[in-house]
Amino acid sequence: MRAVVNKIIPFSAVDGPGNRTAVFLQGCNIDCKYCHNPETRGMCIHCGMCVEQCPVKALTMKDGKVSYNEEKCIHCDTCIHICNYDSSPKTMEMTPEEVFEKVKKQMPFIRGITVSGGECTLQPEFLEELFRLCKSVGLMTFIDTNGTNDFRKLDDLLGVTDGVMLDIKAYELEEHEVVTSASNELVLKNAEYLASIGKLYEVRTVVVPELFDAHDTVLKTTKLLKPYLAISDIGYKIIAYRPNGVRKQYAHYTVPNQEYLQGLEKIVREEGFEKVIIL
Numbered sequence: 001m002r003a004v005v006n007k008i009i010p011f012s013a014v015d016g017p018g019n020r021t022a023v024f025l026q027g028c029n030i031d032c033k034y035c036h037n038p039e040t041r042g043m044c045i046h047c048g049m050c051v052e053q054c055p056v057k058a059l060t061m062k063d064g065k066v067s068y069n070e071e072k073c074i075h076c077d078t079c080i081h082i083c084n085y086d087s088s089p090k091t092m093e094m095t096p097e098e099v100f101e102k103v104k105k106q107m108p109f110i111r112g113i114t115v116s117g118g119e120c121t122l123q124p125e126f127l128e129e130l131f132r133l134c135k136s137v138g139l140m141t142f143i144d145t146n147g148t149n150d151f152r153k154l155d156d157l158l159g160v161t162d163g164v165m166l167d168i169k170a171y172e173l174e175e176h177e178v179v180t181s182a183s184n185e186l187v188l189k190n191a192e193y194l195a196s197i198g199k200l201y202e203v204r205t206v207v208v209p210e211l212f213d214a215h216d217t218v219l220k221t222t223k224l225l226k227p228y229l230a231i232s233d234i235g236y237k238i239i240a241y242r243p244n245g246v247r248k249q250y251a252h253y254t255v256p257n258q259e260y261l262q263g264l265e266k267i268v269r270e271e272g273f274e275k276v277i278i279l
Contacts, residue, residue, distance in 0.1 A: 112140025
């Protein structure tokens with residue numbers, strides 16, 4: 001069993017509680033206009049365009065495939081910026097055991113592991129096995145997801161998952177389709193289901209004023225989840241859109257100011273949520 005891994009960040013303080021190792025799997029099933037990791041969306045087709053552009057010759061063609069030399073790489077990301085397929089030549093095919101070995105190197109300085117993407121739940125069997133390995137040494141396990149895979153069918157995975165961080169990109173269907181080109185019907189069902197079983201650690205909304213009504217989304221999301229606060233202390237993370245890393249055609253949106261974000265925070269707190277973070 002293997003998954004395509006985009007990168008592993010040894011230490012992260014923004015991907016769940018405490019210090020964590022964050023693993024980003026390759027591949028996504030929706031198309032967020034403000035995606036800040038667009039190089040995790042697609043799979044490398046080995047076209048070779050990046051090989052010619054690499055300034056330090058860390059990329060070569062070998063047997064019709066792009067070969068990556070990590071020792072030569074200076075992480076300028078030229079290869080990512082010129083890729084027409086929202087991918088990266090620096091991805092690695094890894095087994096759960098191989099990822100686990102890299103995670104273990106950070107012990108005892110991490111509290112757990114968070115797997116993101118792309119969309120990591122597209123590879124649930126890989127996730128489940130990786131989480132079983134992590135749980136065997138006492139590490140907490142978290143999923144960062146867009147919520148488009150039915151968690152009601154992933155009981156085995158949830159059995160080894162401590163928490164889920166779920167994106168609510170827009171509450172109304174039409175607005176969600178504008179933002180992502182996909183439906184959010186299953187996203188909202190997942191939000192309620194995960195909250196009902198105490199697995200919903202936090203929801204996140206990236207605020208892009210031109211794309212959707214953030215006040216409406218935040219208010220309706222908190223009202224949807226408010227009944228489940230008696231089960232667990234669900235957090236809400238309000239994230240300001242920023243053009244950093246966004247594809248050029250979507251880098252023109254307005255960055256919301258603090259006053260606007262604080263207004264959203266007030267809505268969340270008035271509905272009884274105590275863990276609210278503005279980024």
